[in-house]
Amino acid sequence: MMQRITSSHSYPLYNVAATRDMEQRAATNLPPHTLMQRAGLAAARLTLALAPHARHIWIACGPGNNGGDGFEAALHLHQWGKQVSVSWSDPSAGRSALPPDAQASHDRAIAAGVNIGAEAPEDFDFCIDALLGIGSSAREPEGVIAQWLQRMQASDKPRLCIDVPSGLNADTGSTPGTQAGAQIFTLSLLTLKPGLFTAQGRDCAGEVWFDDLGTSSASPSDTAATAWLQGQDSIAPSPRQLALHASHKGSFGDVAVIGGESSTDSHMAGAALLAAGAALHAGAGRVYVALLAADGQQAMTVDATQPELMFRSPDALDLKNLSVVCGCGGGDAVRAVLPRVLSTAPCLVLDADALNAIAADSGLQTLLKARQARGWQTVLTPHPLEGARLAGKSTADVQADRLAGAAQLAETFGAVIVLKGSGTVIAGPGQTSRINSSGNALLATAGTGDVLAGMVGAQLASGINAFEAACNAVFRHGRIAEQWLLAHPGKGLVASEVMRRAVWDG
Numbered sequence: 001m002m003q004r005i006t007s008s009h010s011y012p013l014y015n016v017a018a019t020r021d022m023e024q025r026a027a028t029n030l031p032p033h034t035l036m037q038r039a040g041l042a043a044a045r046l047t048l049a050l051a052p053h054a055r056h057i058w059i060a061c062g063p064g065n066n067g068g069d070g071f072e073a074a075l076h077l078h079q080w081g082k083q084v085s086v087s088w089s090d091p092s093a094g095r096s097a098l099p100p101d102a103q104a105s106h107d108r109a110i111a112a113g114v115n116i117g118a119e120a121p122e123d124f125d126f127c128i129d130a131l132l133g134i135g136s137s138a139r140e141p142e143g144v145i146a147q148w149l150q151r152m153q154a155s156d157k158p159r160l161c162i163d164v165p166s167g168l169n170a171d172t173g174s175t176p177g178t179q180a181g182a183q184i185f186t187l188s189l190l191t192l193k194p195g196l197f198t199a200q201g202r203d204c205a206g207e208v209w210f211d212d213l214g215t216s217s218a219s220p221s222d223t224a225a226t227a228w229l230q231g232q233d234s235i236a237p238s239p240r241q242l243a244l245h246a247s248h249k250g251s252f253g254d255v256a257v258i259g260g261e262s263s264t265d266s267h268m269a270g271a272a273l274l275a276a277g278a279a280l281h282a283g284a285g286r287v288y289v290a291l292l293a294a295d296g297q298q299a300m301t302v303d304a305t306q307p308e309l310m311f312r313s314p315d316a317l318d319l320k321n322l323s324v325v326c327g328c329g330g331g332d333a334v335r336a337v338l339p340r341v342l343s344t345a346p347c348l349v350l351d352a353d354a355l356n357a358i359a360a361d362s363g364l365q366t367l368l369k370a371r372q373a374r375g376w377q378t379v380l381t382p383h384p385l386e387g388a389r390l391a392g393k394s395t396a397d398v399q400a401d402r403l404a405g406a407a408q409l410a411e412t413f414g415a416v417i418v419l420k421g422s423g424t425v426i427a428g429p430g431q432t433s434r435i436n437s438s439g440n441a442l443l444a445t446a447g448t449g450d451v452l453a454g455m456v457g458a459q460l461a462s463g464i465n466a467f468e469a470a471c472n473a474v475f476r477h478g479r480i481a482e483q484w485l486l487a488h489p490g491k492g493l494v495a496s497e498v499m500r501r502a503v504w505d506g
Contacts, residue, residue: 001211001212001214001216002042002045002046002187002209002210002211003209003210003211004207004208004209004210005188005192005208005209005210005229005437006231006437007231007232007437007438007475007478007479007482008231008232008233009231009232009233010228010229010230010231010233010234010437011192011210011228011229011231012191012192012225012228012229013191013192013193013194013197013225013226013227013228013229013435014191014192014193014194014223014225014226015170015171015193015194015226016134016170016171016193018191018223018224018226019134019170019190019191019193020134021223022190022191022215022223023035023190026190026213026215032101033101033104033105035101035190035213035215036065036068036069036072036101036102036104036105037072037105038211038213038214039069039072039162039163039189039211039213040068040069040070040071040072040073040074040075040076040105041072041073041076042187042189042211042213043069043070043072043073043128043130043160043162043187044072044073044075044076044077044080045076046160046185046187046209047073047077047126047128047160048077048080050126050158050160050185051125051126051158053125054082054125054126054158055082055083055125056082056083056084056085056121056123056124056125056126057077057082057083057084057085057124057125057126057127057128058085058087058120058121058124058126058127058128059073059074059077059084059085059086059087059127059128059130060086060087060089060120060127060128060129060130060131060145060148060149060152061074061086061087061088061089061116061130061131062089062130062131062132062133062135062145062166063089063090063093063097063098064098064099064102064132064133064135065099065101065102065133066130066131066132066133066134066135066162066163066166067088067089067098067102067130067131068098068099068101068102068103068104068105068106069105069130069133069162069163069189070086070128070130070162071086071102071105071106071108071109071114071116071130072105072108072109073128073130073162074086074109074114074116075105075108075109075112075114078109078112078113078114079112084114084115085115085117085120085121085124086109086114086115086116086117087117087118087119087120087121087148088106088116088117088118089131089143089144089145089148091116091117091118092118095107118144120147120148120151124155124157125157126157126158126159126160127152127155127157127158127159127160128159128160128161128162129149129152129159129160129161129162129165129166130162131145131148131149131166132145132164132166132167133162133163133164133166133170134163134164134170134193136164136165136166136167136168136169136170136175140167140176141166141167141176145166149166149167155182156182157182157183158182158183158184158185159182159183159184159185159206160185160186160187161184161185161186161187161204161205161206162187162189163186163187163188163189163193164186164188164193164195164196164205165184165186165204165205167204168195168196168200168201168204168205169195170193170194170195170196171193171194171195171226171401171403172194172195172198172199172400172401172402172403172404173194173195173196173197173198173199173200173201173202173204173402173423174195174199174200174399174400174401175199175200175204183206184204184205184206184207185206185207185208185209186204186205186206186207186208186209187209187210187211188208188209188210188211189210189211189213190211190212190213190215191212192208192210192229194226194227194229194403194435196208197229197423197435197437198402198403198421198422198423198424198425198435199399199400199402199421199422199423200422201422201423202422202423203422224432225432226403227403227425227432227433227434227435228432228433228434228435229434229435229437230426230434230435230436230437230471230474230475231437231475232438232475232479234434234471234475235471235472235475235476236464236468236472253284253285253323253458253460253461253462253463254284254285254286254287254288254321254322254323254461255276255279255280255284255286255287255288255322255323255324255325255454255457255458255461256287256288256289256290256312256317256319256322256323256324256325257272257275257276257279257287257288257289257290257324257325257326257328257454257457258272258290258292258314258317258324258325258326258327258330258334258337258341259271259272259275259290259291259292259325259326259327259328259329259330259334259352259353259354260272260273260289260291260292260328260329260330261291261292261293261329261330261331261332261333261334261353262291262292262293262300263293263331263333266331268328268329268330268331269291269300269329270329270447271328271329271352271447271450272289272291272328272329272330272450273289273303273306273309274328274447274450274451274454274495274496274499275325275328275351275450275451275453275454275457276288276289276306276309276325276454277306277309277451277454277496277499277500277502278450278451278452278453278454278455278458278498278499278502279325279454279455279457279458279461280306280308280309280454280458281499281500281501281502281503282454282455282458282459282473282476282502282503283458283462283503284323284457284458284461284462285461286310287308287309287310288309288310288311288312288317288322289303289309289310289311289312290311290312290313290314290316290317291311292314292330292331292333292334292337293333314337319340319341319344319345320344320345320346322345322347322461323345323347323348323349323457323458323460323461324341324345324347324348324349324457325348325349325351325453325454325456325457326338326341326345326348326349326350326351326354327350327351327352327353327354327355327357327453328351328352328353328450328453328454329352329353329450330352330353330354330357331353332353332357334353334354334357335357335361335364338354338357338358338364338367339363339364339367341354342364342367342368342370342371343367343370345376346374346376346377347376347377347457347460347461347466348371348376348377348378348379348460349378349379349380349381349453349456349457349460350368350378350379350380350381350415351380351381351382351449351450351453352386352449352450352453355380355381355382355386355389355390356386356389358390359386359389359390360389365413368413368414368415369412369413369414371414371415372413372414372415372429373414377416377460377465377466377469378413378414378415378416378466379415379416379417379418379456379460379466379469379470380409380413380415380416380417380418381418381420381449381452381453381456381470382409382417382418382419382420383419383420383421383449384398384399384402384419384420384421387405387406387409387417387419390409390412390413391405391408391409391412393405398419399421402419402421402423402425403425403427403433403435405419405425406419406425406426406427406433407427407433409427410427410428410429410431411429414429415428415429415466416428416431416466416467416469416470418452418456418470418474420449420452423435423436424436424439424474424478426467426470426471426474428466428467428470431467434471436471436474436475436478437475437478438474438475438476438477438478438479438481438482439477439478439479439481439482440478440481440482440485442481442484442485442492442493443477443478443481443493443498445492445493445494445495446495447494447495447496447498448477448495448498450495451477451495451498451499451502452473452474452477454499454502455473455476455477455502456469456470456473456474458473458502459472459473476502477498477502480498480501480502481493481498483501484497484501
């Protein structure tokens with residue numbers, strides 16, 4: 001069954017090793033060559049659906065089974081009356097160099113009258129990348145394969161990638177080069193791969209389609225998902241949607257935001273106010289703000305634009321009975337309050353400067369790790385650089401395998417990790433990680449991370465466990481950007497707008 005992947009539904013994701021295992025098991029119950037024939041037919045059908053008026057279709061085929069899928073697609077498109085140009089990356093090696101199934105597809109295409117050559121056509125209306133597929137996880141594009149990929153990426157013609165865009169690591173979403181291009185589509189076969197949805201994967205894959213090749217009923221139930229693509233159906237409704245009429249403001253929990261350092265050189269109160277406003281709009285019953293002034297004096301007593309926020313000094317907060325969001329705009333001043341916060345607040349979201357302070361202080365790290373043994377709820381919301389500091393790695397190392405990086409941080413600190421970025425990863429100790437499916441580049445602006453921290457804080461205050469609280473908030477945060485893009489095409493989105501739209505709608 002073929003379907004387009006959207007953020008409405010959640011899907012299991014499988015890495016290359018699991019995919020190959022499932023492929024082998026499925027193949028044992030089918031006649032030889034069946035899966036490749038189904039894959040090629042699916043690619044041909046999707047090509048017709050995406051570009052029904054395309055007359056000249058270029059299919060670039062590689063040396064493995066991904067190339068075999070391309071040969072099969074060429075056979076059908078040729079039989080359906082399309083002008084098909086097939087470029088094979090290694091014709092000099094002969095058909096015997098191909099895997100057995102790919103050999104069979106090559107021969108079927110030749111017998112049907114498909115012209116298979118070694119050169120790319122001068123012009124085309126649509127192109128199909130059947131060069132490497134999941135083989136990109138072990139082999140980077142080079143030689144003529146790299147040249148053809150560059151040709152496709154430079155073209156303004158639509159491109160369909162069979163299984164995985166060549167050059168993209170199916171497990172991690174990393175790629176050795178830019179994979180930009182116009183109108184990109186990917187048909188993932190048999191399984192959905194995590195690399196399509198995080199790091200560079202979302203840009204490389206474009207619009208993702210999925211075909212299980214008729215194996216859904218035969219797929220082994222004992223193959224655990226590598227991760228889950230988080231969709232709308234996995235998001236819990238707001239506690240306010242389920243609330244009784246006899247509720248009161250204390251029914252929805254209290255949030256305290258500690259941050260917003262003010263000094264002669266820097267004024268970061270805005271970060272704390274964004275987080276606090278987001279917690280308020282996301283459903284918290286009461287929200288307190290504790291700003292950190294360099295001279296020890298409270299810098300602000302009321303926000304006229306958000307009079308609902310209640311200002312307190314950090315020492316006056318009853319941290320044991322609050323969901324605490326700490327670090328937004330906290331600067332160096334946050335270091336002084338972190339020991340008390342870490343050792344007192346049962347529900348805690350750590351962001352921004354709090355994360356940087358912890359990364360540089362082994363004593364604070366010890367306090368953070370001790371929280372898990374006490375059964376306390378902790379969420380860390382690092383962007384890649386902050387995650388790298390916590391892990392003692394480079395940002396490039398973290399981005400090279402975001403799933404592994406987030407999972408390692410979760411196990412190290414005994415906390416839920418929200419590794420922000422394209423395809424935000426949510427990881428927790430003992431949890432199957434989730435990759436968030438919502439969001440877009442409109443969130444790449446100052447302050448949106450503070451808003452997210454406040455939204456997570458509101459979820460924690462409602463009594464939801466840390467992992468689900470993070471998942472709920474991350475998805476809603478991304479959905480706000482999607483809704484804004486639909487309603488205001490071409491217009492930027494600022495953090496205060498995200499904050500005002502943090503109202504939970506399930």
